[in-house]
Amino acid sequence: MEDLWTVAVAVFQLWIFVVVFFITLPAMFGLSLGVTSVYIQILVKLLEWATIRIQRGREEQPSVPAPLPNGIIERAEGSMEEEMEQLRHSRSLEGGEFALSDILYFCKKGLESIVDDQVTQRFSSEELASWNLLTRTNQNFRYISLRLTIFWGIGVFVRYCVLFPLRITLAIIGLSWLVIGTTLVGFLPENSVKYWLSEVVHLTCYRICARALSATIRYHNKENRPQKGGICVANHTTPIDVVILANDGCYAMVGQIHGGLMGVIQRSMVRSCPHVWFERSEMKDRHAVTSRLRAHVAAKTKLPILIFPEGTCINNTSVMMFKKGSFEIGGTIHPVAIKYDPRLGDAFWNSSKYNMVSYLLRTMTSWAIVVNVWYLPPMTIQDGEDAVQFANRVKSAVACRGGLLDLAWDGSLKRGKVKDAYKEEQQKMYSRVIVRQNSISATHTRRDDQS
């Protein structure tokens, strides 16, 4: 019994030694031993082999469905006018502007929405073009070949028994260092040393947390990094976005005060650095929120605010409507585009399906998180542009840079109904089709009268 105990203690000491010296310390200084990049290269090669093997297997067994990342139906891309023209083509219209068959256009569009729509698709994880050897994305692939199954089995062992404990340890170290460090820094008087120390503490913690997720982050265009007194906006996929962005700079976070562990972290963070946390009651008062943010931005020496204007997590294939509230504060907007590589791990947080804890556990048992971050040049509101147009302009820039689809739908659609303005738009378009026919038939009758 005694021997078992000493062995366990020795193993534990060795474990902590490895973790601290080979991972935590280099992470704090922003250095890397290169292990992660080798790991990712091996993984990518493995997945490429798996893809080829699955394609071969699918040819042999046609009952396995092919993945369809763009939806399950093919939609006609014509406008309403074009399709109505085609519908009427087979009828000769003498006087009637309206044809009973017009309803078929709306019927078909409605049925297509029932089978597949652009919005609901964005709130579930992106479907991969092939299997990435994780159980959760499996669609009966593992029965294709024995070697594939063996690799999958090894993968399960490596991820759950080797990587997962490592990541949990790192996460605990990172978060406790954040709480302790910021509390200590909070005792200092307000001077430049305090700000510098606070930045160091924040940066090192986020770097450790990034290692806890095996995150490989590539930053592009670092010269456009958000400056003090500005507002940073980015597309939102997961709460981890915060860790990804904060690895390369310090931001003032905006959000609601939570209870529990999150609350402890939030309260200690604000001691060393002016984050903007709101009470739940304040969040409902838009005016109060805007004025507090405006005061923060006006003091040009404070850290840039980090805001996610979509308001909710989207699955990283598209960018949805940016809410105009963030764009009414004033100041310079620094857009950032974040794109995750879905092959090695699904970063999207489906908040209706998983809660925070199970989401984090799933992320920590994926292969890795690989992410590209693009800093875009700063944008300001132009003359004659209102907040909504400005928001759309920024959204298009972010979507273009990140290679994401630019959608006009509101992200909160996953919780609520769509506005009537869209229906009015459809009605307007249809009335134009009918009225146009009307004017054509009117000129016909006029000509008949004259002749």
Place this chain on the structure above:
Amino acid sequence: MGSSSSSRNKIPNAQELMHQTGFSSAHLLRLHDRFESLDRDNRGYLSPDDFEVLGGLAMNPIGGRIIEAFFSSGQDTVDFSSFVRILAHFRPTDRNRNKEGTQQELPSSRTRKLKFAFQLYDLDRDGKISREELLQVLRAMLGLQVTEEQLQSIAERAIQEADLDKDDAISFDEFKKSLEKMDIDTKMSVSFLK
């Protein structure tokens, strides 16, 4: 940390559904995923409010009627097999189904599509589209964009054209006749990707 692999075993009567509707097993799996994503509370059936959250339907001027036509048999819930059967009406008509010996389905599937469209007009399901019902549909499709007089004249012309037995209403046969030259098959089918 469970897996989310979908398997054919989760779908009740899969073989029977495939045989009756003509969907392939891959299509059936996809429709099942779609059904589950629409069924937010995991009840196993859908009700009208599950459809109302779809943006594409909410902005469709006759969205409400399409939802009603889905629930046409008097019930207010639809389970997976009914869901699939109704959607099967809108598959492109499969001309090579002789092997199954179901040649009889070919003409009736065109009729089925027309029947669905007819139900969008005929709200009280009495088998005829009255002038009042036509006005209601036109009002839904055009909203406030046209005046009451314009609506009346449009409805008047439509009835005059289609109403052959002059009973001031359009029956299903008259409806069919007025659309007989139309290629219903392509205009009203949803093309599922393989």
